[in-house]
Amino acid sequence: MQQPTVVHVMRHxxxxxxxxxxxxxxPGFGLSGLGHQMAxxxxxxxxxxxxxxxxxxxxxxxxxxxxxTAALFPQLEVVTDERLxxxxxxxxxxxxxxxxxxxxxxxxxxxxxxxxxxxWGEPYRDIAVRMRAALQDAxxxxxxGGQALVVSHQLPIEIARRDAEHRFFAHDPRRRRCTLAxxxxxxxxxxxxxxxxxxxPAQDLLPTKRGRRFRVGT
Numbered sequence: 029m030q031q032p033t034v035v036h037v038m039r040h041x042x043x044x045x046x047x048x049x050x051x052x053x054x055p056g057f058g059l060s061g062l063g064h065q066m067a068x069x070x071x072x073x074x075x076x077x078x079x080x081x082x083x084x085x086x087x088x089x090x091x092x093x094x095x096x097t098a099a100l101f102p103q104l105e106v107v108t109d110e111r112l113x114x115x116x117x118x119x120x121x122x123x124x125x126x127x128x129x130x131x132x133x134x135x136x137x138x139x140x141x142x143x144x145x146x147x148w149g150e151p152y153r154d155i156a157v158r159m160r161a162a163l164q165d166a167x168x169x170x171x172x173g174g175q176a177l178v179v180s181h182q183l184p185i186e187i188a189r190r191d192a193e194h195r196f197f198a199h200d201p202r203r204r205r206c207t208l209a210x211x212x213x214x215x216x217x218x219x220x221x222x223x224x225x226x227x228x229p230a231q232d233l234l235p236t237k238r239g240r241r242f243r244v245g246t
Contacts, residue, residue: 041066
């Protein structure tokens with residue numbers, strides 16, 4: 029039996045988005061000041077950990093989150109992996125604001141009728157397939173006994189965890205276990221995920237919650 033390989037999957041830090049746009053895969057949405065603090069905190073968390081592979085979503089907020097940690101490992105090349113990108117969403121670019129106003133647009137009603145698929149965006153099953161492949165490739169690149177660090181986004185990470193735990197993909201978005209700058213760790217043994225762990229290295233930096241609202245695809 030090979031030594032276990034661990035693939036740590038981080039969610040990016042807070043994004044500068046004062047208008048409440050569902051930014052999805054749109055360019056130009058980088059970290060806020062608090063988001064950069066989260067990225068620095070994560071670098072401190074990984075300092076001294078013998079990482080052997082770095083992999084990241086192509087989106088700006090993910091790249092900026094990884095940058096301080098990557099600077100600690102100049103010997104490792106950062107692999108940009110499109111499979112780690114945010115989930116596709118038909119509400120992308122629409123303004124939600126604090127009252128989720130985009131959901132009141134009658135033209136969008138047909139897109140919120142089926143939360144099991146979901147009808148508003150990329151099918152959960154498709155997300156699971158691409159994330160599973162990306163994490164498996166990261167594990168192979170890290171090598172037996174190695175540790176890979178990957179940066180992705182909330183919904184893809186949530187679906188990857190549900191896939192690994194053989195749970196239903198459909199879920200209440202308000203109950204995802206994937207806060208900003210959190211780390212979901214997948215342990216691989218002989219090519220299979222045998223354990224999933226979770227940590228919040230920047231828990232004290234998380235914004236205070238103002239109530240749990242439903243927001244499509246976030």
